[in-house]
Amino acid sequence: MIALTLTEIAAAVDGALHLAATDATGDTVVSGPVTTDSREVEPGGVFVAKPGEFDDGHRFAPSAVERGAALLVVEHPLDLPVPQVVVADSVQALGALATEVVARVRAKGRLKVVGVTGSNGKTTTKNLLRGILERAGVTVASRKSFNNEVGGPVTMLEVTDETEFLVAEMGASGVGEIARLVRMARPDVGIVLKVGLAHAGEFGGIEQTVRAKSEMVTDLLPTDVAVLNADDPRVVPMARVTPARVVWFGLGEQADVRATDLVVHARGTEFTVNAPGEASVRVRFGVLGEHHVMNALAATAAALELGVPLAAIAEALGEVTLAERWRMQVMGGRDGITVINDAYNASPDSMAAALKTLAQVQQPGTRTIAVLGEMSELGEFSGEEHDRIGLLAVRLGISQLVVVGPGARRLHISTVNEGSWDGESAYVETADEAYDLVVSMVRPGDTVLVKSSNAAGLRLLGDRLGEWFA
Structure with a gap:
């Protein structure tokens, strides 16, 4: 401080x-x-x-x-x-102290603030931005997933007179919480990544989730920048409620900063970044999964607005090998066996993205195994969303499904009811049972995905499997 x-x-x-x-x-x-x-x-x-x-x-x-x-x-x-x-x-006092400190540092004219929100990808995008901006100046960014009414101001209080960039991850479980964090930090650049069903049960529905996430950009100034996801129909309308200049990111041609020529493989993702006024640059991104390309694009758009050249951004992205522990973390290696531990959190969107990545990296003659736990905090959407993920696993041709815990049992039932499978889905009650089952069934060359919400605790199962097949 x-x-x-x-x-x-x-x-x-x-x-x-x-x-x-x-x-x-x-x-x-x-x-x-x-x-x-x-x-x-x-x-x-x-x-x-x-x-x-x-x-x-x-x-x-x-x-x-x-x-x-x-x-x-x-x-x-x-x-x-x-x-x-x-x-x-004391919590309000913590926020008031953070507001004072950030305001004093900003008044000296050096500090630029980036706010990051979205249903998925906040921590990954924050980490990518930190890696990019650290090359340009002294940078403070949230530790771990410090993004709530306590973690947010604790991060802001780390700024000093030498700090040039503050990257503030902003999460919420209800309407008004992001607005409070925005008022503390006063972002120059506000990023909205995606609005999905993550925590929809806490928010009280998807409409309330949209309203909460839009708080990132509604109070920006005309001199600020709103970095918005051009591919998300729930984010696009936010351009109408922000006075800030809008910069779009995405995969479609309507995006200002976009990725083309994507190639997903077991050790990462390659893509070309295109941005106005910049020569296109090929990025060899060590983070697995097409969905993380969107996070990289959001970070790129923000960094460009802060004056970082695209070539320097691409170089920084190329040095990233892990977005965060337990987020598409590639482990294993023995007998060609790959374990992907993505069990820090799970929403319908991130679960679907992880399964699609698993299908994309499958090599001919090998198998894919998905070890899936509950997606929590979905409220009334829980049953139908677990059904949808079960059907997706079948349609993607995942070789074997292992469903863990009572909260995810409906996912298993939906795959069995699909009828196109015959014994390819197994249900177990505990992570220990899942470990024994997976160890007994894995063959050389298999790729194993472990995915669940944090509350399901499967991240430690992913660690165990990764160590066993190391």
């Missing part, structure tokens, strides 16, 4: 400064990292005590002090010998 006095911090978060039993004054400067996790506190840092669903961060304040916290942001005073700012709501 940038250096601020205790008085400035208290004013930014509308809190009361408590200095009893300390040697500090209102002019004492704090500049250490800000966190809500006492285990991550560094000497001179700020600990925000956040009440949680199952626990209360105030209980861990003594541990934060032991680790060297210079300031506590709390909802009630604690009997601890460290300065404290007492606020009504």
Whole structure:
């Protein structure tokens, strides 16, 4: 975090400064990292005590002090010998502090902010942008999937006076949440990747999901840029609700930044990037799957708007071998066996994309095995979407399906009911059963996909299979 006095911090978060039993004054400067996790506190840092669903961060304040916290942001005073700012709501205070810090850095004229949202691909696109922009200047980007009301501002608070680019991943489980993050960071470039059924159950339907994702671009300024997916019929209408200049990305001819001549193989994807005023460039992208090309195009469009040459962007993309752990992560290798671990998350769109990639990389004379778990948070759409994925697996000619867990059982039933298969789908209750079954059935040259929502826990199954066939 940038250096601020205790008085400035208290004013930014509308809190009361408590200095009893300390040697500090209102002019004492704090500049250490800000966190809500006492285990991550560094000497001179700020600990925000956040009440949680199952626990209360105030209980861990003594541990934060032991680790060297210079300031506590709390909802009630604690009997601890460290300065404290007492606020009504610590999460709101965290956001207010992030807003202040970003505004101060932006006022110096160096910082450019990119916001990224969408039902799928946020973390991948954020990571690609970080890899591209780091070559051009000091870059701060969200760690892991830090994209909510806590992770978002924690990331923003990492900016310093030297930061040139902030890439802020912005997720939501309801209307209004992205708008709050946008107001904190004030993006110069806002990206909307795709609007699908991921978390539709939480949002209350696809219309509410569209409304929430559009918050990325509705408050942009006319001098800002909205980077929109030209291939998504739910994203295209957002051009009508943003005052910003629109730049389109996609595979179709209507896109400003588009990919042509795609080739998908077991170790990555190759494509040609075309952009206005730029010579076309061939990219050898080490991330598996045609759907990740769209993320690369979104990152490319944003980076071009920030002044990065297309040749430099292509070079950066060519050095990416893994978008993120558990996202189309290629493992294995023994006896020509490939394991694709894509079980960090799953929506109908990403599940379909992963299955299509599995079918695309199949070599003649080899088999494909899909180990699939539940797609969670789909609400009323859950049953029909699991049915649809089961039918897709059949129609793509996937050699063998292993369905794991009660939440995904309907997927198995739909494949059996399709009638064109005879025993190619197996159902097991647990990941351990799935592991034993897959190990027993795999043959040299097979490609195994492991895909599920995070809650299903199959990412660890993917790791086990990858290690076994390493």
